[in-house]
Amino acid sequence: MNANAPLNVLAADANPATSLEQRYGAAMPSLGAAPNAVIESLLGHRTVRAFSDSPLPEGTLEWLVASAQSAATSSNLQCWSVVAVQDPQRRARLSVLANNQAHVRDCPLLLIWIADLSRLDRAGEKTGIATAGNQYLEMFLVAAVDAALAAQNATAAAESLGLGTCYIGAMRNHPEKVAQELGLPSDAFAIFGLCVGVPDETRPASVKPRLAQSAILHHEQYRVENEPAAVVDYDQVMRGFQRSQNMKEVDWSAQSAERVSGPGSLSGRDRLVSALRALGFGLE
Numbered sequence: 259m260n261a262n263a264p265l266n267v268l269a270a271d272a273n274p275a276t277s278l279e280q281r282y283g284a285a286m287p288s289l290g291a292a293p294n295a296v297i298e299s300l301l302g303h304r305t306v307r308a309f310s311d312s313p314l315p316e317g318t319l320e321w322l323v324a325s326a327q328s329a330a331t332s333s334n335l336q337c338w339s340v341v342a343v344q345d346p347q348r349r350a351r352l353s354v355l356a357n358n359q360a361h362v363r364d365c366p367l368l369l370i371w372i373a374d375l376s377r378l379d380r381a382g383e384k385t386g387i388a389t390a391g392n393q394y395l396e397m398f399l400v401a402a403v404d405a406a407l408a409a410q411n412a413t414a415a416a417e418s419l420g421l422g423t424c425y426i427g428a429m430r431n432h433p434e435k436v437a438q439e440l441g442l443p444s445d446a447f448a449i450f451g452l453c454v455g456v457p458d459e460t461r462p463a464s465v466k467p468r469l470a471q472s473a474i475l476h477h478e479q480y481r482v483e484n485e486p487a488a489v490v491d492y493d494q495v496m497r498g499f500q501r502s503q504n505m506k507e508v509d510w511s512a513q514s515a516e517r518v519s520g521p522g523s524l525s526g527r528d529r530l531v532s533a534l535r536a537l538g539f540g541l542e
């Protein structure tokens with residue numbers, strides 16, 4: 259891909275019939291091929307952490323942001339912003355703050371998604387209307403949800419262009435330092451990063467299977483009965499996936515419980531409430 263290449267259409271997988279099988283391992287009864295190229299592209303998602311040196315085609319950033327802005331947004335408040343980091347030195351500094359992840363340093367474009375109530379503060383200043391509601395947890399949640407929906411639209415758009423992405427939750431490991439690096443105003447929080455680039459074809463990523471729908475989808479009321487069998491199956495599916503990727507084998511249930519085993523397993527984010535308050539959020 260070169261910078262002057264046209265932005266082209268939906269890149270569906272070569273073999274659409276396998277998309278459900280890959281998404282669930284063997285656990286999903288066949289629904290047949292995906293009904294259209296959008297769904298096919300969504301089912302083909304995989305996180306990409308290895309990028310080629312190719313630059314992004316011209317216009318990529320603007321199309322991704324237009325896609326992001328096309329997401330629904332609570333009350334049309336648009337409580338999010340995005341900082342596009344292309345300066346390699348800034349990316350390197352942000353990589354250090356995000357647990358030294360190499361892809362943060364090496365991707366050509368790092369998008370930092372901001373849960374942003376500061377624009378509403380400024381709307382209040384402009385109009386003389388109080389914005390004390392921004393001091394409540396509800397408004398932090400509104401901004402966080404808005405930012406996530408926008409980012410996922412950008413991700414789907416990037417993948418439709420044949421690009422790869424990797425979310426970076428580790429951007430929350432040092433919120434105040436990240437805010438300083440990005441020059442964020444008060445009431446703005448870098449909720450996660452998103453690496454974007456052309457996937458390195460020599461180090462391709464694979465579709466990672468998900469839990470069976472029986473563990474996730476409930477009809478009318480939440481029921482836990484189907485979950486234990488689905489989780490036992492999924493532990494095996496993930497072991498098979500890990501084997502195929504030459505990764506250490508571990509049950510998903512054990513790995514996932516471990517991830518929330520205590521404050522020490524949160525990569526410093528156990529102090530998020532105090533960090534957010536320091537950044538201006540009241541969280542009342």
Ligand SMILES: Cc1cc2nc3c(=O)[nH]c(=O)nc-3n(C[C@H](O)[C@H](O)[C@H](O)COP(=O)(O)O)c2cc1C
Pocket residue numbers: 303304305306307359424425426427428429450464465466
């Ligand atoms: C909000 C969020 C934060 C994430 N943070 C990181 C991260 O810091 N580093 C990383 O390599 N992957 C990160 N990921 C990627 C997940 O590990 C990945 O989505 C998950 O393992 C499922 O794999 P898949 O996306 O390939 O299907 C993050 C994903 C999300 C949604």
